[in-house]
Amino acid sequence: MLDGVRSPRTGERARRHVCWAYDDLESFAVEAERYLLDGLASGAQVWYVTARPDDAVSTHLRRLPAFADALARGAAEVVPLASTYTSGGVVTPAAQIAAYADATAAALAAGHTGLRVVADATELVRTPAQLDAFCRYEHRIDRWMHTRPFRAMCAYDRARLGPAVAELACLHPVANVDEPQFRLFAAPPGEGHAEVAGEVDADNRHLFRTALDRADLHPDDGELVLRAGDLSFLDHRALVTLDEYARRRGATAVLRTSRSAVARLVALLSLSSVRVEVGP
Amino acid sequence: MRTGAPAQHRGYYHVGLQYDTDDELLAVVVPFLLGGVEAGEPTFVALGERTGGLVRAALPAGSGVRFLPGGEVYARPAAAIRAYRELLAEQVAAGAEQIRIIGELPTTTFGATWDWWARYESAINHAYDDFPLWSMCPYDTRTTPAAVLADVARTHPRFATADGLHVPSDGWTAPDTFLREARPIPPDPIQETPPTVVLVEPTPAEARSAVYDADRGQLKEDDVEDLVVAVSEIVTNALRHGRSPVRLRLWAGDDRIVVSVSDAGPGPLDPYAGLLPASDGSPGGLGLWITYQSCSHVSLHRGPDGFTLRMTAGNPHPTR
Numbered sequence: 001m002l003d004g005v006r007s008p009r010t011g012e013r014a015r016r017h018v019c020w021a022y023d024d025l026e027s028f029a030v031e032a033e034r035y036l037l038d039g040l041a042s043g044a045q046v047w048y049v050t051a052r053p054d055d056a057v058s059t060h061l062r063r064l065p066a067f068a069d070a071l072a073r074g075a076a077e078v079v080p081l082a083s084t085y086t087s088g089g090v091v092t093p094a095a096q097i098a099a100y101a102d103a104t105a106a107a108l109a110a111g112h113t114g115l116r117v118v119a120d121a122t123e124l125v126r127t128p129a130q131l132d133a134f135c136r137y138e139h140r141i142d143r144w145m146h147t148r149p150f151r152a153m154c155a156y157d158r159a160r161l162g163p164a165v166a167e168l169a170c171l172h173p174v175a176n177v178d179e180p181q182f183r184l185f186a187a188p189p190g191e192g193h194a195e196v197a198g199e200v201d202a203d204n205r206h207l208f209r210t211a212l213d214r215a216d217l218h219p220d221d222g223e224l225v226l227r228a229g230d231l232s233f234l235d236h237r238a239l240v241t242l243d244e245y246a247r248r249r250g251a252t253a254v255l256r257t258s259r260s261a262v263a264r265l266v267a268l269l270s271l272s273s274v275r276v277e278v279g280p
Numbered sequence: 281m282r283t284g285a286p287a288q289h290r291g292y293y294h295v296g297l298q299y300d301t302d303d304e305l306l307a308v309v310v311p312f313l314l315g316g317v318e319a320g321e322p323t324f325v326a327l328g329e330r331t332g333g334l335v336r337a338a339l340p341a342g343s344g345v346r347f348l349p350g351g352e353v354y355a356r357p358a359a360a361i362r363a364y365r366e367l368l369a370e371q372v373a374a375g376a377e378q379i380r381i382i383g384e385l386p387t388t389t390f391g392a393t394w395d396w397w398a399r400y401e402s403a404i405n406h407a408y409d410d411f412p413l414w415s416m417c418p419y420d421t422r423t424t425p426a427a428v429l430a431d432v433a434r435t436h437p438r439f440a441t442a443d444g445l446h447v448p449s450d451g452w453t454a455p456d457t458f459l460r461e462a463r464p465i466p467p468d469p470i471q472e473t474p475p476t477v478v479l480v481e482p483t484p485a486e487a488r489s490a491v492y493d494a495d496r497g498q499l500k501e502d503d504v505e506d507l508v509v510a511v512s513e514i515v516t517n518a519l520r521h522g523r524s525p526v527r528l529r530l531w532a533g534d535d536r537i538v539v540s541v542s543d544a545g546p547g548p549l550d551p552y553a554g555l556l557p558a559s560d561g562s563p564g565g566l567g568l569w570i571t572y573q574s575c576s577h578v579s580l581h582r583g584p585d586g587f588t589l590r591m592t593a594g595n596p597h598p599t600r
Contacts, residue, residue: 181485199488201484201512203484233488235516236513236570261502268573
């Protein structure tokens with residue numbers, strides 16, 4: 001399941017929000033099938049959201065007996081992108097989350113256990129302004145997903161988006177891409193502000209800064225708590241970035257990691273707005 | 281007002297002391313220390329157990345001389361510079377007009393790791409020159425190798441003599457010159473065996489993986505983590521500021537991991553690279569400084585084929 005996904009967190013909690021960058025619709029269709037049939041098996045209503053409801057993925061899904069049966073009884077839908085997201089414009093995160101909140105509530109009211117969506121959002125991130133707004137939305141809805149029975153796979157056409165895929169992928173707890181090598185996503189309520197996983201070094205530190213800006217973390221009691229249990233590397237540039245980010249927000253970044261070297265680097269660099277808590 | 285020999289000197293007054301007997305050591309050190317206390321100058325001792333004991337016994341009780349743990353100060357050159365600069369800044373902030381220190385490198389530094397300590401002795405002429413420091417570096421001629429004494433003569437502008445005089449050092453070579461010289465990397469015997477890993481143009485992530493893979497539990501976990509940081513920084517520097525091809529070679533031994541990274545470029549232009557954090561934003565300067573504090577030994581070499589930097593984690597004093 002989700003072969004090749006870069007994440008040590010393959011549990012259900014992480015799979016709440018998956019980024020799937022695809023090179024061809026055929027392989028994407030296989031992944032969408034897995035994700036949506038899992039949803040049907042768990043009693044959720046499932047949607048495939050696409051700009052072209054007659055695309056190869058829809059065709060593949062409609063041929064599946066389980067999906068066709070679900071379509072017939074209203075447990076599955078192929079939804080035009082334009083009816084779900086603001087067409088051609090720039091996404092408004094709060095409005096978009098409200099729309100999915102309503103749809104999730106409707107699914108629950110209809111007797112389903114929740115709503116699970118595979119959305120090909122390629123058309124929504126074509127311009128820099130669209131991409132920036134959508135990345136901000138990705139983090140907001142990732143946070144919201146911790147609280148509601150809503151699950152999503154965000155699919156993006158790698159060939160059409162190029163490097164923008166990395167900007168989107170890093171904001172998901174699970175992604176099937178090698179670059180960037182880090183992920184920044186929402187921590188469960190009461191367990192910190194965000195989680196950082198993977199590796200941040202000179203090659204991706206600019207993206208790390210952009211991702212932090214887009215996550216727009218708001219401190220509590222002067223602290224921004226970053227859980228970093230799956231962090232494998234954070235270099236001095238990333239720590240300086242984090243220090244500046246926390247200072248701009250009037251906070252101390254608290255980094256919870258098992259990597260003792262991070263604590264030594266913070267001491268060496270005399271960073272005053274980062275505190276490292278080393279633990280298992 | 282500064283007192284003693286540097287009364288008219290600005291900045292760092294760096295003095296070497298070559299002694300043949302313990303009496304000769306004490307003849308210079310005791311008046312140096314007591315003179316400091318008498319003048320109200322913060323006065324410190326950072327000596328090893330034996331010589332520290334001799335000096336302590338020779339001083340009157342409650343002399344006012346402060347003893348620093350010598351062995352800990354001299355674990356790594358870049359860390360020693362950082363610690364001393366902090367100490368000196370604190371003393372000046374508290375109003376000191378001169379600080380006196382006598383500090384002796386442990387004899388363990390005279391072996392395989394002497395190259396970076398020679399760089400230390402040279403670099404501190406610059407690194408401590410921001411402060412009104414008068415320091416003495418004693419070397420016991422009975423236990424110090426001739427090659428080390430030759431470097432001591434080149435890195436100390438003057439020597440103290442037992443009769444209370446200071447004489448210029450014949451071999452004195454300014455740090456800007458000394459630190460730019462092409463010194464051979466002292467060979468580690470493990471490098472006579474084929475490397476465990478060779479990577480050409482590795483990404484920093486691939487280089488980090490190679491270090492983790494080489495760890496068979498022979499090192500402390502913290503030492504492995506610090507070596508990963510160092511190797512990542514040096515490969516990043518080589519790829520960004522060096523010249524292709526960048527080659528990483530790794531040797532995994534029973535008590536250490538040795539990694540060398542080479543490129544075809546000239547290496548860092550800053551002569552103090554590694555020993556001081558680059559305050560002028562020199563390319564890669566901070567990464568190199570972090571590397572110097574993260575390994576048990578770092579050697580660098582500029583040759584006709586390019587620049588090589590070798591990092592050791594674990595035991596830096598190999599025996600054949």
